[in-house]
Amino acid sequence: MSLIFDADKCTACGQCVETCLFGVLRLEGENLVIGEGCTLCGACVDACDFGALSLPPDMGEGPSPRPEIPPDGIWVFAEQRHGELAPVALELLGEARRLAETLQVKVSAVLLGAKVESLAPTLLSRGADKVYLLEHPLLAAFLEEPFAAALTALARQYQPEIILAGATYAGRAFIPGVAAALKTGLTADCTAFSIDVEKRLLQQTRPAFGGNIMATIITPRTFPQMATARPGTFKPLPEGYQGDGQVVRVDFDPGTAASRSRFVATVAEIKERVALSAAEVIIAGGRGLKEAKNFRLLEELADLLGAALGATRAAVDAGWIPYAHQIGQTGKTVSPRIYIACGISGAAQHLVGMQSSDFIVAINKDPDAPIFQVADVGLVGDLLEIVPALIQEIKKSRQE
Ligand SMILES: Cc1cc2nc3c(=O)[nH]c(=O)nc-3n(C[C@H](O)[C@H](O)[C@H](O)COP(=O)(O)OP(=O)(O)OC[C@H]3O[C@@H](n4cnc5c(N)ncnc54)[C@H](O)[C@@H]3O)c2cc1C
Incomplete structure (x- = not known):
């Protein structure tokens, strides 16, 4: 299927060329050339005031010709x-x-x-x-x-x-x-x-x-x-x-x-300890944790604070923590009172899921990590030293 072009109607105004987001159309002299990669998005069809471009007739239709008001709301x-x-x-x-x-x-x-x-x-x-x-x-x-x-x-x-x-x-x-x-x-x-x-x-x-x-x-x-x-x-x-x-x-x-396809069995998802969506405090870990076992450190801190565990896609993709914990564009959107980001760079796709948190603490050894731009408190250093120190401090203050 390809775009239909009527050369007789074309005035070579170039409007379609400017509109095409994919750079598929170009003018060679007065001739319009349709290159490779057209997605049939129809933007050029809308842009052409002369009706020189149209979509193939076998697309653009739903299950039946579109009624003016489809019957079923x-x-x-x-x-x-x-x-x-x-x-x-x-x-x-x-x-x-x-x-x-x-x-x-x-x-x-x-x-x-x-x-x-x-x-x-x-x-x-x-x-x-x-x-x-x-x-x-x-x-x-x-x-x-x-x-x-x-x-x-x-x-x-x-x-x-x-x-x-x-x-x-x-x-x-x-x-x-x-x-x-x-x-x-x-x-x-x-x-x-x-x-x-x-x-x-x-x-x-x-x-x-x-x-x-x-x-x-x-x-x-x-x-x-x-x-x-x-x-x-x-x-x-x-x-x-x-x-x-x-x-x-x-x-x-x-x-x-x-x-x-055939249904085999349901495997219960590993449950979040505290539901992310309802958590007031979230401790989230990223690739900076380096290996799965270091999530135990975050779990210990989360238990002390009654917090939920979150993660970046990098940590989930590495298999360190189930997808249910992923925060961001393709994970959950959260806005807790406190968000503690450990070893997370602060990619836009992660930020979009957590940046409305009330108070953000970031622990990262790179002082230029973008996460610091949204953090209220930033700790520059090795999380494998800072998190255990935090755990010790919390335990000590509770004993006192
Ligand atoms: C379409 C699309 C959708 C996506 N959706 C999501 C999403 O929903 N959620 C999401 O999170 N990502 C998502 N991503 C991925 C995103 O772009 C980033 O790749 C990801 O967020 C990076 O995860 P990270 O911060 O854990 O890892 P990295 O970017 O690798 O950052 C690791 C950080 O840890 C720090 N660090 C390393 N060692 C230590 C240490 N010992 N102590 C302290 N800090 C340390 C480093 O300085 C670095 O800043 C998506 C990407 C795409 C393209």
């Missing part, structure tokens, strides 16, 4: 695990209600699983007008393919205008597959939504370029508009919403999705 994927709703499902229902009031549409929750019908009343009282219920033994445990197949089939049948899901392990795993199957766009990891009322567009805001800017993304050409959102970002509604109260049971035919 806003959907929220009601993620559940072992029969317990993920908090983000209720958070997104609250946000969906706010968006639905602007768009004047209904909100539906999509509940996939086996024997999960008992969760429907909670969804209805927390903001859903309707619950689509798909129960099947294959949906008992989370598997990407059957979940993607189920949500795709449902979206094709009922045609929602917007689909929202949590940017959780499950959401990140299968929602892109649904967007691809529906041939529509997806904005991952959003932290804010709003509506362009005139164009009925969902404005999807998320951190970009390592958290240095907030980008607002729209999906103007395809439908449904799809986004995942960071857990903990939106507020759930209190119980008591009274909408249509409808539960629509839908049959699910897993088709080929059943044969390609």
Whole structure:
């Protein structure tokens, strides 16, 4: 598939060349040359005032030609695990209600699983007008393919205008597959939504370029508009919403999705000692710890302070600590009263997850480490000396 160019309409104004973020377009004399690497993002199509550029006809369509107002409003994927709703499902229902009031549409929750019908009343009282219920033994445990197949089939049948899901392990795993199957766009990891009322567009805001800017993304050409959102970002509604109260049971035919993956077992994640999201004090370790066993030092300090343990992606990737502890762009966002960063350089992707902490202490042997720019107190030195000394001091002062 490639960009379609109509040379008769082109005036060689160069507007498309300036707009192309990928440097794919260039003018040779009065001729437009389309080079390698076009992503079909469509920016040049929008920029051309003369209609000389267009996208191939077999893209830009959702599951069916986009109706002016898609019939089924806003959907929220009601993620559940072992029969317990993920908090983000209720958070997104609250946000969906706010968006639905602007768009004047209904909100539906999509509940996939086996024997999960008992969760429907909670969804209805927390903001859903309707619950689509798909129960099947294959949906008992989370598997990407059957979940993607189920949500795709449902979206094709009922045609929602917007689909929202949590940017959780499950959401990140299968929602892109649904967007691809529906041939529509997806904005991952959003932290804010709003509506362009005139164009009925969902404005999807998320951190970009390592958290240095907030980008607002729209999906103007395809439908449904799809986004995942960071857990903990939106507020759930209190119980008591009274909408249509409808539960629509839908049959699910897993088709080929059943044969390609198989559920083997659930391995319980190693639990955080104190939940990161609720912790008032966090001790976080990075590559400066040098090896896994040095996390024990941080654990000892954390136990003394009643703190939670955090980590950088470098420490997680090294296998020193499970992913549940990762803080940053692709981990958790935290804002404790005290954040103690040990052997952490302060990369933008880490800072974006912790820089709203009230008081930041940084221990690093490099005086130029960027973490010191956000720290309230900086200790320049070897953490393998400073942390044990801190532990001794705390123990001593407690004995006294
Ligand atoms: C798309 C993307 C997403 C990412 N998401 C995340 C994310 O969610 N979270 C995250 O953390 N990172 C993330 N990263 C990685 C990020 O860019 C950095 O690579 C990572 O944060 C670095 O981790 P670090 O500070 O532990 O290691 P380093 O950058 O290697 O820093 C180690 C620090 O330890 C110090 N040090 C070494 N020895 C000692 C000692 N004995 N005593 C004291 N100090 C010492 C060094 O001076 C150095 O400053 C992401 C990257 C990308 C590209």
